[in-house]
Amino acid sequence: MSDTDTPNADGDEIATETLPLDAWHRVHGGRMVEFAGYHMPVQYEGIMAEHLWVRESAGLFDVSHMGQLVFRAEGRVDVVAALEALLPADIAGLGEGKQRYSLLLAEDGGILDDLMVTRLPLVHPFAALAEEGVSEPTGWSPLDGDTPDIDSPQFYMVVNGATKIDDIAHLLEFLPDGIAINHLEDQALLALQGPKAVDAMARLVPGVADLVFMTAGAFDWNGVPLWISRSGYTGEDGFEISVPAEHVEALADALTAQDEVKPIGLGARDSLRLEAGLPLYGHDLDPATTPVQADLGFALSKRRREAGDFMGATRILAERAAGAETKRVGLLIEGRQPVREGAAVVDSAGGEVGRVTSGGFAPSVGAAIAMAYVPTALAAPGTTIQLSQRGKVHHATVTAMPFIPHRYVRAGGK
Amino acid sequence: MSRYFTEDHEWVDVDGDIGTVGISEYAQEQLGDIVFVDVPDEGKELTKGDEAAVVESVKAASDVYSPVSGTVIEANASLGDTPGLVNEDPEGDGWFYKLTLADPDELSELMDEIAYQAFVAKL
Numbered sequence: 001m002s003d004t005d006t007p008n009a010d011g012d013e014i015a016t017e018t019l020p021l022d023a024w025h026r027v028h029g030g031r032m033v034e035f036a037g038y039h040m041p042v043q044y045e046g047i048m049a050e051h052l053w054v055r056e057s058a059g060l061f062d063v064s065h066m067g068q069l070v071f072r073a074e075g076r077v078d079v080v081a082a083l084e085a086l087l088p089a090d091i092a093g094l095g096e097g098k099q100r101y102s103l104l105l106a107e108d109g110g111i112l113d114d115l116m117v118t119r120l121p122l123v124h125p126f127a128a129l130a131e132e133g134v135s136e137p138t139g140w141s142p143l144d145g146d147t148p149d150i151d152s153p154q155f156y157m158v159v160n161g162a163t164k165i166d167d168i169a170h171l172l173e174f175l176p177d178g179i180a181i182n183h184l185e186d187q188a189l190l191a192l193q194g195p196k197a198v199d200a201m202a203r204l205v206p207g208v209a210d211l212v213f214m215t216a217g218a219f220d221w222n223g224v225p226l227w228i229s230r231s232g233y234t235g236e237d238g239f240e241i242s243v244p245a246e247h248v249e250a251l252a253d254a255l256t257a258q259d260e261v262k263p264i265g266l267g268a269r270d271s272l273r274l275e276a277g278l279p280l281y282g283h284d285l286d287p288a289t290t291p292v293q294a295d296l297g298f299a300l301s302k303r304r305r306e307a308g309d310f311m312g313a314t315r316i317l318a319e320r321a322a323g324a325e326t327k328r329v330g331l332l333i334e335g336r337q338p339v340r341e342g343a344a345v346v347d348s349a350g351g352e353v354g355r356v357t358s359g360g361f362a363p364s365v366g367a368a369i370a371m372a373y374v375p376t377a378l379a380a381p382g383t384t385i386q387l388s389q390r391g392k393v394h395h396a397t398v399t400a401m402p403f404i405p406h407r408y409v410r411a412g413g414k
Numbered sequence: 415m416s417r418y419f420t421e422d423h424e425w426v427d428v429d430g431d432i433g434t435v436g437i438s439e440y441a442q443e444q445l446g447d448i449v450f451v452d453v454p455d456e457g458k459e460l461t462k463g464d465e466a467a468v469v470e471s472v473k474a475a476s477d478v479y480s481p482v483s484g485t486v487i488e489a490n491a492s493l494g495d496t497p498g499l500v501n502e503d504p505e506g507d508g509w510f511y512k513l514t515l516a517d518p519d520e521l522s523e524l525m526d527e528i529a530y531q532a533f534v535a536k537l
Contacts (some may be wrong), residue, residue, distance in 0.1 A: 047472040048447035267446070267473050336497070337450040338470050361449035361472050368450075390468075390475075 019064045020188045020245040024252055028263050036161035038065045040266055047267035051363040054234055054272055055404075058194035059264035060255050067164025068184040068242060069171075070126045073152035077178035080153060086174055088291065088310045089117065090301035091155070096121040099214045099229050103291055103299050104159070104167055109315035110287035111294065112170055113163045114279065118216050118229065120154040125218050125225035125242070126184060127154075156216075156227070158189070158240070160281045174311070188248035193238035193272075195407065196260035201228075201239050204254055208239060213408040221251065233269065235276025235406045274369060275362045277330055277401025283341055284328060284357040284371050292319040293373065295328045326354060327379040330401035333368035333387070333394055336361070343389035345374050354378070356387060364404050370396065417505075418481065418521050419530035425505060426481040428521060433482055434512045437469065440534045442504040445471040451497045453489035453511050460484060460513065462520050467510050469500065482520045484513035 016034045025032065030041030040062070043050060053059055073079050083091045089102035099118040106112050120126070159167045164183075171181060192201055202209045205219045208228055216229035224247045232238040243251050255261050270280070279285050285294055290312070297320065304310055308317050333339050338360045345354030359370030370387075378385055383398040419425050423441035427434040442448065450470040460466050460480040467478040489511045492499055500508035515521075525533060 042473070043446060046447055051472075271472060337452065337468075338475070340475065361470070363472070 019062065020248045021062045021064065021252060024249050025062065025263070028256075030263065030265060033266070035266055036065045038161065040065060041263070043265040043267045044263050047265070047271060048363050050262065050264045050268035051271050053262050054194045054236060054264055054268060055364050056195065057262070058192055058197040058200050058238070058260040059234075059268070060252060060261050061191040061193065061264050061269055062188070062252070063161075063191050063240070064188040064245075064248070065161030066189055067157075067159040067161065067167065068187050068189060069157045069159065069168070070120070070154060070182040070184060071157065071175075072154040072180050072182075073178060074180045075178040077152075077176055079155065079179060082175050082179050083117070083155060084304065084310060086171070086311050087117065088300045088304050088313070088316070090303050091117070091119075093301075093303070094119045097215050097217050099216050099231055101299055103296065104170065105291070105310065105312035105316070106287055107311055109290045109312035109319070111281075111285045111289055111291065112287060113159050113167050114281050114285055114296075114299075115157055115159045115167075116229075116231065118156045120156050121218070123218065124154070124156075125227050126156065126182070126187075156242075162282055184242070186245050187242050188245045190241045190243065190248065190252065190255070191232050191234075191238060192241065192255060192261065193232045193234040193236045193264075194260070195237060197236070197238040198409070200255060200258045200260045201241075203258065204251075211239075212411040213237075215411075221254075224251070226251075230409065233276070233278055234272040235278070235402055235404055235408075236272075237407055237409045270358075271360055271363060274358055274360060274371070275364055275402065275404040276406060277371075277403060279328065279371065280358055289328075289373070290316055290319055290324065292316060292324040293326050293328065323376055325376060326373045327376050328357070328371060329374055329379050329381075330399045330403060331356070331359075331370040331372055331385070331387075331396040332365075332399045332403075333359070333370060333396045335394065336368060337394065338368045339370050339387050339389050339394050339396070343370075343387050343394075345372050345378075346386050346388045346393070348386070350388070352388075354385075356389075362403060369399075369403050371401075374398070416521075417527055418524035419527065419533075420479070420481045420524055421533065422479055424478060424481045425530075426521075426524070428515065428518075431515050431518070432487070432512055433484060433515050434509050435466070435478075435481060436509040437478060437500065437504055438530070438534075439504050440537075442501050442508070445469065445474075445476060447472045448497045448500045451490075451493040451500060451510065453493060454486045456486055456488060458486040460486065462517075470497075478510060480513075481524060482513070483516040485516070486511050486513045488512045 025041040104112040211230040227242040340359040343356040344352040354374040362369040387394040452468040466480040
């Protein structure tokens with residue numbers, strides 16, 4: 001018997017690193033694998049049980065491999081304009097504590113990464129870190145002679161772990177002089193996800209229940225400064241918590257000490273996000289795909305589309321007007337056998353016309369599901385298509401995503 | 415009845431010239447939740463080492479190699495609806511297929527239970 005798929009094979013050039021919760025994961029029975037250059041838990045008690053637990057209660061995920069960046073002006077530079085030159089989001093219209101999904105785009109419109117960006121309030125936990133020099137930019141220095149412009153807006157960005165170094169290189173190349181990037185390498189990042197996440201989180205940090213989906217704020221937990229957003233990657237309600245690395249074990253202990261909360265590994269994180277229809281960078285998105293092909297048009301704000309002044313705009317706007325040749329869609333697979341990343345979408349003659357980019361058994365759907373890029377003519381929900389995997393043909397139906405309804409707690413009512 | 419194991423974690427029980435094939439407790443533990451098993455058709459001729467079945471867990475697909483040569487006489491029909499049997503009882507009700515042995519001498523190349531347990535202990 002042997003594995004024919006090798007999941008989690010990203011980033012293998014450098015020695016695998018350990019994250020602040022490494023020992024904690026091992027004590028809690030985490031089965032460790034290499035992912036994005038780090039040792040990370042793929043599962044504890046089992047992917048299926050963990051997945052279902054998150055959908056009915058609350059799960060704690062360690063996502064400290066992700067890159068946490070803070071942007072601020074070192075001189076009289078407009079941070080908003082600088083970020084808008086690289087991202088298609090309406091950064092100017094982003095209020096303090098408001099979070100937005102965006103994309104780092106290449107000049108040809110390809111997707112370099114997907115990310116979350118938040119405008120920080122004037123008082124936030126990362127300000128002290130920057131002033132203390134705890135996490136000065138790695139590999140570069142703020143400009144000499146300029147002092148921070150304290151009135152300048154500051155932004156917090158979370159990027160993917162496997163791409164964070166390339167992202168920083170891209171940002172350094174294209175951001176104007178006078179923008180400092182702090183890579184918060186001494187901050188861990190946890191996600192608490194599930195319908196009971198708010199109960200567990202609010203017991204430790206009163207006040208978090210006032211956050212709504214895609215908002216964030218500074219909180220205090222026993223004297224430990226936390227930056228908490230109401231967001232996540234499972235389709236469930238929940239929180240993402242940035243915490244100083246030296247306090248992350250205590251916070252993970254306090255969260256999992258509550259009856260609602262169990263630790264959850266990367267395996268269930270992947271099946272949960274797949275059911276939620278959320279793309280995974282490096283699989284469903286990459287530099288060869290554009291936001292239009294990826295069906296992420298919502299990330300292109302109206303004002304920015306009309307101005308056409310972000311990197312990659314020329315190609316992306318032309319493609320948006322003319323229609324992309326291929327589109328990312330959801331697939332419901334006939335039968336129980338998973339059809340996974342790399343399987344071909346084939347026409348009636350067996351010719352390859354598209355590709356599956358993520359796929360697996362969906363525990364909450366009770367069926368095999370997938371994401372694939374298909375010709376736009378085949379992208380309408382209800383279209384039946386054929387897939388080929390290891391010489392076997394599978395039938396599938398294009399399905400609107402998410403596969404499981406999102407249960408976010410939005411502004412204006414529960 | 416004797417049970418033999420491969421280094422790839424298949425087992426075969428031998429009763430006369432009939433062999434019953436499955437995967438070991440160690441293998442199911444490593445795979446995690448099994449969601450699909452593709453078993454060979456009756457009448458299929460297998461040579462030792464052939465890809466005989468596919469077992470899919472939530473996270474990956476794995477090939478199951480035939481531990482011996484022979485002709486498939488029965489596949490475990492229960493696995494179609496309840497692939498989780500392989501997790502619950504991998505060395506019993508979670509068997510994959512039965513075959514008539516083509517060459518009983520092949521068994522001498524496999525490990526017995528004691529040798530297999532020693533092999534797994536070193537992994």
